[in-house]
Each structure stands twice: as C-alpha cells, then as structure tokens.
Amino acid sequence: MDTPSYFPVPPGVGMEENFLSLDDILLSQERLPVRTECVFPRLGFLEKSSDSQDIPEGTKMELPLWLCKGLYEKKRKVLSVELPKIYKEGWRTVFTADPNVVDLHKMGPYYYGLGSQMLHFDNPENPDIANALLQTFIGRFRRTMDSSQNAYNEDTSVLVGRLDCLEKVLFRSGQNSLNGFQGWEKGQAAQLTASSLVLNYRKRKLVDVQS
C-alpha cells in the first residue's frame, strides 16, 4: 500500500460546496433548465436561438448551476429554476421502487451532488427530493460496499460503470483498504516500494519521448 502525499480538497457535504474543491466546481457546471422572470439587457448573445440584444422575460434557457445559485432570489423576481427530470415525481418513484437497477452514471454523473444543490431553490417538492436521494443512497450502499470489499485483483469496470461519482469515491476507498489489508497479510507492509507518483512520471516521460 503506497501512502499518498497528494490530498486534494474533498467535495462539500450536503448542501454546502467547498470553494476550492475541483469536484464541486465541476459539479456546479451542470446545466439546469430555467425560466427568466425579468429582462437581462445587453446579454442577448448568451441565448443563441434569438437575435435580440437583450434576453426578454419568460425565456426558457439552460444555465449552469453556479449561475443559477448566484442569480436566484427568494422573491423570485429574477429566475425560476425547473427541476431536472431525474428529480421529478416520475423518476423518484422509479428510484425508490428499486434503487439498484438504475444506472446513475448515465442519469448525470453527479446525482447526489446535484440533487443536494437543487434544495437551494425553494421548490415545494424539496422534502420529497431530499427523501428520495437518501433512500436511493441507502438502497444502493450495501451493494457498493460488498462489491468493493470482495473484488480483489479483477476488472471492476462492470461494477463501477453504473455508479455515480460519490459512490465511485466510496468504492475506490473500499478497494484501497482491501488491497492494503491483502498486502499486509502477505507481508508486503514492511517492504519499501517506489513511490507511485515517481513511477507514473517515468511512464509519462517515456510516452512523451516516443510521441
């Protein structure tokens, strides 16, 4: 087991984002369907379908999450954010019926993260959304944990393919501890090894020289 030295800033928990976390920045790049509730003068170029100089009131467009969070106000004078379909009633019943069947990677790789962020927009369905996220996670967790602890030295792409980003992190940490334990059992814990970072740099250098 190689002790890591690179500790990136982890994503935030629940409705909070970590300012410096790369994962949170990528998560907040996801686009949401919105409807403008006021005019945005001189910004018409952002909305490609029309040619006007301003964005008129009532335009339906897609804006990234960070912009929606920044512009949204409780009195709803600026934007109204629509729920993406995976958080709506229909899909929620599918998730609660059998959470293990769903391919969360296809449903948007940040299902839990984006769902938690949607709670910022004062939707009347918020308690149901929060509940659906929790139930889905609870339903899927057992299988993720089991598979991460029992897949030793094999190709895990089938197992990991249907997981969302949060579950992938959990899976990877499970695999790391499994590999560490197996290494310890074999007596490799006392063996000094080359740093994986150094080996990767060397591999990359060879590739650069060849190309």
Added chain:
Amino acid sequence: MFCEKAIELIRELHRVSDGQLPAFNEDGLRQVLQEMEALYEQNQADVSEAKAAGRGDLIPSIKLRHCCLLRNQRCVVAYLYDRLLRIRALRWEYGSVLPANVRFHMSAEEVQWFGQYKKSLASFMRSIGGQEGLDVTQDMKPPKSLYIQVRCLKDHGEFEIDDGTVILLKKNSQHFLPRWKCEQLIRQGVLEHVMS
C-alpha cells in the same frame, strides 16, 4: 457562456487525478484574466449608467456579470491551489531535488514556493527530536531491521555510506545496506527492496 476557459483549466487538472503535475497553463490563465477584465469594465460602465440615468433594469445583467467574475476567480484560485498541493506532494515523494522534466512544468512562482516549503519543512525537522533533528520523510513504513537487501534497477554511479565505504551501484547488482541510506533511492525507483 462565460467562464468556459476557466472550467477548462479545472478539467485539465481533474483529468490527472493521481496527483501528477501537468504543465502550467499560462496561456489559459491569461485568457481567464482578460475575460475578467472585460466583464469588470462592462459592469463599471453599466453601473455608472444605472446611477446616472436611473436605469435600474440594468441591475440583473450587472449581477450576472458579477457572478461570472466570482466564478472565474473561484476557478483560478482552485487551479493554483490544487497545483500547490501537487507540488507539496512532490517534496514528500521525490525529495528535495526535483528532476528537470517536473521542474519544467512549474511556473517561476511555483518553483519559489517549493523552495520556501522545503525550507519550512527542514527547519521544522531540525526543531524536533533533540539535537540532530528528526527526518520525518523517512520510515514511511514501520522498519523491521536496520539493514536491508536491495537490488539496483539502474546505474546510479557511486554511493558512499556512513563508514566511508563507496559502493558502485550498477544495474542488477545486489547489496546489503543500511535502511536509512536507501529509503530515498528506493522511493525514487533506483533501488528495489528485496524481501527474503
């Protein structure tokens, strides 16, 4: 949409998730700063117009541009900070002297930061553990013996150990050496620890 270049910087780092340092994207950074300047100037103009001509309807656009400025700032700061975290990891993995190809990927300020980090770490290590200090970058795994068997993976020239003997590290030669001398070289992939 604004802030596309900024998110590209972030994606560039995120792609290399194992902690390696990609080349410093000076061009990308400059483009983001230029976009920020343009947004700021447009906002300045709109704010003075809103105040002077009483055009309160410009405020949503001003707010949108302000959000874009904050977003660009966040991306730039996170980009620089994550690179520093990777450079910090290099001190622990590679030691004090970085190979040329890695140093090539760092900007001048990052090289300076690395030098200062090395100094801070060295003075910290000197201050603990009594008179000679304590090297905390050693013994990353619990030691089982004072001397270990190592095999040389590539030619590294001559190597002097504490009692003065000089050992020639040629490829595939095996030696029985003190653990504390070899740890650095094993981490760098020059020697290989042979377990009996």
